[in-house]
Amino acid sequence: MSSFLKDLKEDVNSVFDRDPAARTFFEIITTYPGVHALIFHRFSHALYKSDLKWLARVLSNIVRWYTGIEIHPGAKIGRRFFIDHGTGIVIGETAEIGDDVTLYHGVTLGGTTWSKGKRHPTLENNVVIGAGAKVLGPITIKTGGRVGSNAVVTKDVPQGATVVGVPGRVIEKATLDKNDQRAKTAEKMGFDAYGVAQDAPDPVATAINCMLDHIHVMDEKMERMCKALKAMDAELDDIQIPKLGDLEIQTESSHHEVDLSEIDADQNTAKDTTENP
Known part of the structure; x- marks a missing residue:
């Protein structure tokens, strides 16, 4: 017992x-x-x-x-x-x-x-x-x-x-490391890492994984280029890359405000001209 x-x-x-x-x-x-x-x-x-x-x-x-x-x-x-x-x-x-x-x-x-x-x-x-x-x-x-x-x-x-x-x-450990790399890249971008799941059969997830891998390689390449330029005594400003979520996306409509009352007035004028030539 x-x-x-x-x-x-x-x-x-x-x-x-x-x-x-x-x-x-x-x-x-x-x-x-x-x-x-x-x-x-x-x-x-x-x-x-x-x-x-x-x-x-x-x-x-x-x-x-x-x-x-x-x-x-x-x-x-x-x-x-x-x-x-x-x-x-x-x-x-x-x-x-x-x-x-x-x-x-x-x-x-x-x-x-x-x-x-x-x-x-x-x-x-x-x-x-x-x-x-x-x-x-x-x-x-x-x-x-x-x-x-x-x-x-x-x-x-x-x-x-x-x-x-x-x-x-x-x-394999390399696969696990790659998924960690994708997660870090997604976090750096301010992206919810939907596509980071390993071996996901979803084609959208696969495409996102490819994009994350590409971005990671581009980041590494840019860092090497900056180091090479600095080694040649080039003056470069350190620019902090903002997260995507912090960027304000402005559409063209936000730059051009349209007065709807003027459009209605023009339409009424055109209608009167058609009915009374």
Whole structure:
């Protein structure tokens, strides 16, 4: 009993650590389906190991109806496991989950074969799986691995790596650096970096990424040119480039005010001339 209470306390504390919306212990115990699913999984897993497999499956099936989270009683789950939202999560029989793992809604830890034996993924410690991701087969997500939303992963993920896309592929450090560069360029311009999302399939986002890359290269080229001119003792004033949001865009209509009453008078004069030639 003391072990159960210790696990429960750790599970609740993990919610406080990873969900800013959590307010009180009572709220978490009574309203978080991820916590409910985990509590009952510990019971069903104990029944499963005690060879009461049918009863374990019945309990897990009832919890699935109640929470929308399907965890096979045979799955092995470590400490401080956190399920955020939870609806649509499926965890297979031979799945193994380490400590401090986080899953978001719609995640599937599934198999790719009907053969007996190990056929579901292993998640080591501190792994995060994004919403809608599918991790399939007897693969291993190493410690600190990250899987992006809606990714489909069928191969091992190295330690600390991030995987995105369909099929899942590891994002190289150069790609991460490029996205940081785009974010900095967008911030410098005063631009809300809509297109900075990595590997975005949206053609508009792709076009914006290309523009940000081009602007970054132009900035670097201009800086080199200024340094070269200064090295030749050229006198250059340091000009602070304002953000785009600070610039006032003036249209031509703002420079030419038109009196609408004069237009109406001209139209009436023309009408009278037409009717009384």
